Amino acid sequence: MPDPRNELPAPGTLEAFVQQALDDARQRGADAAEAACSGDIGLSVNVRKGEIDTLEHHRGRDMGVTVYFGGRKASASAGELSEQAVRDAVQAACDIARYTSEDPANGLAPAERMAVDPPELDLDHPWPLPADEAVELARDCESAAVEADRRIENTEGAGVSVHRGLHAYGNSHGFFSVLPESRHSIHCVAVAGRGEAMQRDYWYTVARDPAALEDARDVGRRAAEHAVARLGAESLHTERVPVLFRAPVARGLVGHLVSAVRGSALYRQASFLVDSAGEQLFPAWLQMVERPHIPRALGSTAFDAEGVATAESALVRDGVLQRYVLDSYSARRLGLETTANAGGVHNLEVSGGEEDFDALLRRMGRGLVVTELMGQGVNLVTGDYSRGAAGFWVENGVIDRPVQEITIAGHLRDLFAGIRAVGSDVDRRGNIRCGSILVEEMTVAGQ
């Protein structure tokens, strides 16, 4: 018997609520409106020391509507789906819109940019995994971590998460779409050593298709290897050295670029990269391309959060910034056109070289490998960068010892211009796909 808690709403139901929101908005006098509705279901299991820690069933539904009265804008949302909730939300938005100001940059994205014929991206791969089997899989993952090394003294557990969502979006241009998507993951957090020497690290795998996940036992083993490798970590002396960002943290570095060229930061002049389109920010061999239509990829989408059709598009070509990351509002503020980035970038790929991680270590020779970054010490207004770090000290092209309780600092412009290599070890677990990044020099502070 199908459990009603495991069912998504029917696509027609979501379409009806979106249509109701648009109709209600028009009846209340709005010139334009857009609405989104979604349903999500999921299961997440955490196992620790072989026993269930938490078993969570997720089932959420929500809706949001934005109304425009000329250039006045307001929005409202509700954490439920019903005719009453939609009616109330539209009314709340229309009430607020009486008090917001006329802003000529407000409005829907241009009608001619809507994704009228979206490509099929194969994003929905339901995983009908019963809770018992999810628990078994998490147990396998955790036990692989514990068995991997006798120095794994403890764990924070291993988890399996299964998720499926159905998302509908429509606007008063007549654009409407409803699409299902899935996302599943397995993770493990291992603790090595004990007392003051204790170290923790993790690994995870995430994919839309469960068949594309890494083996659960491999996830556990990698978490264990990472935790054990940190045992005995000490601080460093303060000096300027080359820094190699391991792929999972290198993605963050690219994320700072994306944040600094986002329209909302630019029109506020709150970015160190104001007016930087056309500038040589990176070495001439470096390319960054957004590829939103990769089948089954985590960041794939046929249209952005405003219904604008996405397409392959270079962000950085031969080291030169080609464009900004804009939605329709910030584009109008800047006198430009939307780049289909309402909601962010979609599979931004940084071109990797031929060198794998070990080759990058050899190229660096002596310096710091960063595997973990802590805190939010990145000032996008000035470009000043200062963050806590942990990783490994490298001598003669090989890892010498683990390090911790250090900071790395510099200016993002110098970091970008000082990139010496991007590795072939691409991490594809997110919207930014990038290998390890070797930077010429940063200030490392320690004891």
Next chain:
Amino acid sequence: MNEHAEAATATPDPLRQAEERLLAPAALDEARLGQVFSRLLRPGVDFADLYFQAARREAWVLEDGIVREGSHSIDRGVGVRAVSGEKTGFAYCDEIDLEALLDASSAAGAVARSGQSCTPVAFRGTAGRGLYRGDDPLASLSADEKVALLHRAEAAARAVDPRIVHVVVSLAGAHDTILVANSEGGWAGDIRPLVRLNVSVLAAAGERRESGSSGGGGRYDYQQFVEPGRVEAYAREAARQALVNLDAEEAPAGNLPVVLGPGWPGVLLHEAVGHGLEGEFNRKGTSAFTDRIGERVASPLCTVVDDGTIAQRRGSLNIDDEGHPSQCNTLIEGGVLTGYMQDRQNAGLMGMDRTGNARRESYAHLPMPRMTNTYMLAGPHDPQEIIASVDRGLYAVNFGGGQVDITSGKFVFSASEAYWIENGRIQHPVKGATLIGNGPDVLTRVSMVGNDLALDGGIGVCGKEGQSVPVGVGQPTLKVDGMTVGGTQA
């Protein structure tokens, strides 16, 4: 500063109001909830609770003289939890009705397979503390008045200096009604207002641009922002920070004495010791503070508390999210570790008392031990004397966020306004830099504690395992003899 309120601002029976708002519309009464608990208490389940919630929020944003955005949201639902020893089963529904509750109960209760059966106990109401009024803050000003408040703050920021080139003012309010019922007869409700006003500015001079931000709020209504001078003070402070940083020089790198200012720099305590003292990490043995109660973890000058009982503070609670009254818990007394922060499950498994620290972001999230308002008590030193004691070091007075690895104990927090001290005197401002230290020993290096305890202005948000909750921090001026400062000037 430490106003342990005596019901001066109490609301007329928040529990009755919560019943009216959350249960009455769905015709849920004790008998029907008894049915739900019968479903939930499968053999092996030794505790279960239901968390009913209805929340309404709004936000207004003024940017460059125009009210650019307004938004409103409502969310309601029930979280259903079944606990069996160390196991927790959880499900939630976003409608409040009997059928959905029964479905969710079947799902959550399935975490237990076998064991003893327990029967629900008749409900008896728990009174919370009367730390704040339950009136709807969203209704405390008209829309016109809210807009006027935003304009007032903007005008004040622009009036400070022509170099202030961009101003964003935001006003946000939430009205949150909760009711918790559990299988041991627990029955408690709370109505939680929360407001916040923030001013962010950008200052420009020549090629340089710097930002500044200031604001505050708490568990009260918008009327407090209307008081003369309040929003003007936020605006001037945001502008002052941005202007100071226009002249900031490169920050130093290396191990240095650090003087931290009073108030918000207490984020040090939140990261360095707070998270590591949350119950579940110590039950599981993954915290750097595991099994260290009774040991010295700070200099004798340091006494640190987590206090959920301060009237109208952002991190305060009349009851925690398991219905337990909030408390003032001493975490470190005279430098010695005295206690952890607990929820019901972890306290029970560790054989300790509950501390009123069970919190959750919403009905759709599981509760866990969380901080409320965490601060260090005042010490004997004059703040001027503390600065004068430093030959060469950093004086940091404003911070962004922080982060901690509770297992290795390493934590960071990032200064956004700091000055170089030389020969006991404050010199020039330096650029923001991250400070990194080791939680279990950073407080052992606290050599001076000021007599100027201050709490932050009501701006803190704590994130843990994907759940955000409002918190407060505070401290007097204090001196740490050596910390790693992450500037660029080696």
